[in-house]
Amino acid sequence: MSLAVLxxxxxxxxxxAAGLAFSVRLSGVLSSPLAATLVNFLVGGVLMAALWTLGLDGARPTQPPPGWMLTGGLLGAAYVTLSLVGAARLGVGVSTVAVTLGQLLGALVIPALGWLGQTRQLPSASGLISAALLAAAVALLASERQKVAARPAAGLPDGQTG
Amino acid sequence: MPVRSPPAVLPLLLAILAGSLLPVQFAVNGALAGQLHSVTLTAAVSYAAGTAGLALLLLLSRSRPDWAAARHAPRWVWLGGVVGSAYVVGSVLLTRALGAALATTLVIAAQVVTAILLDHLGVLGLERRPVNRARATALVLVLAALGVRLWGAA
Incomplete structure (x- = not known):
């Protein structure tokens, strides 16, 4: 494994994981998970723009990228919003399992179809086994948390009904 | 197949959809980084689009954030974006090096391990939850998943 990968x-x-802990705390203070996510995105964006301006990495782009490549942040915002809706309706435990399942499914399907500039790659046996093991780990944690969370923990996103 | 509780199906599908958006974001940002030749600029562009989307959503929603209360909170609560940017940069680097599939496996594994560790230590205002048998088993499953995946990719 190379250093960059590590x-x-x-x-x-x-x-x-740590970003989520910050978000939960800030959304408790602001009484709005959406606003907390907005603050995080803004702070992260300003930091990255500052580092880029200082010339930390890379050359200046020579040509504007195609429009679809600019949608990554919108996907991130949609991910956060939908996860919050899911957590409010299903409880954090079940929604975490469902979100992870979606992550694993997406990671199997997108390369299998060769979408979005990914090298086409059919799911391997090892890929399916590792996805199943990860899903089992997350399900185990979620069921354990569900048992512990009989009383509502402080600082959960508002609208939390579980 | 008859569905027992229809009200729970839609949120369940939404949560699965939410998760499937992350590998898509990995792929899109990976492609953008290839075009821009800069990970920091890629992250900045991604955050800018996300900020615009969330600002619009916040305006359209009935949510009224309590900005005044936030002034009395500890300063560190504002710095989630600094930590979060490590995630964006990390996911872009991983996707460029390994593709979206393997990158997703590594990120989920690292996320689960970190979450268990943060809970165990009880830092960042989290309730302290020491590692017990269920959490230890989950750690073993995650490491097994990584082992199988890396062995398969080698």
């Missing part, structure tokens, strides 16, 4: 994995995993 750092990427650490950054993505820590960023996602």
């Amino acid at each position: 750092l990427g994995t650490l950054g993505a995993g820590v960023g996602l």
Whole structure:
């Protein structure tokens, strides 16, 4: 495994899990998960734009990218909003399992069809087995959390009914 | 097949759809990074589009954020975006190096391990939840998933 892959994995995993903890806290303060996500996106965007302006990585782009490549952030915003709706309706445990299932399905389907510039790649046996193991791990955590969360924890997104 | 509780089906499908958007975002941002030759600019563009979308949604929704209350909260609660940008940069690097499929596996695994660790330590205002048998089993499953995937990819 190369250093970039290792750092990427650490950054993505820590960023996602710790970022969520920050979001939950801020959304409790603001009484609005949407506003908390907006603040996070704004802060992250300003930081990245600042680092790019300082010339941290990469050359200046020579030509504008095709329009569809600019939609990544909208997908991220839709992901956050739909997950919040799911968590409010289903409870955090069940919705986490469903969201992870969707992640694993998307990761199998998109490369299988060769969409979005991905190298075409049919799901392998090892890919399916690892997806099943991950889904089992998340389901186990969710069912354990469901049992613990008999009393409502502080700072959950509002609209939380579970 | 008859559905027992119709009201729960739509939110369930929405949650699955939400999850499937993440690998799509990985692929889209990976393609953008290939075009722009800069991970930081890619993340900035992605965040800008997301910010615009959320601002519109916030205006259309009835949600009224309590900005005044936020002034009295600890300063660190504002810095989630700094941590979150590590996720965007990390996912772009991974997708460029490994493709969306393997990148998603690694991110889910790292996310689960980090979440269990943060809960165990009880940091960032989270309730302390020490590792128990269920959590230890989940960790083993995640490591097994990684092992199988990396062995299959080698």
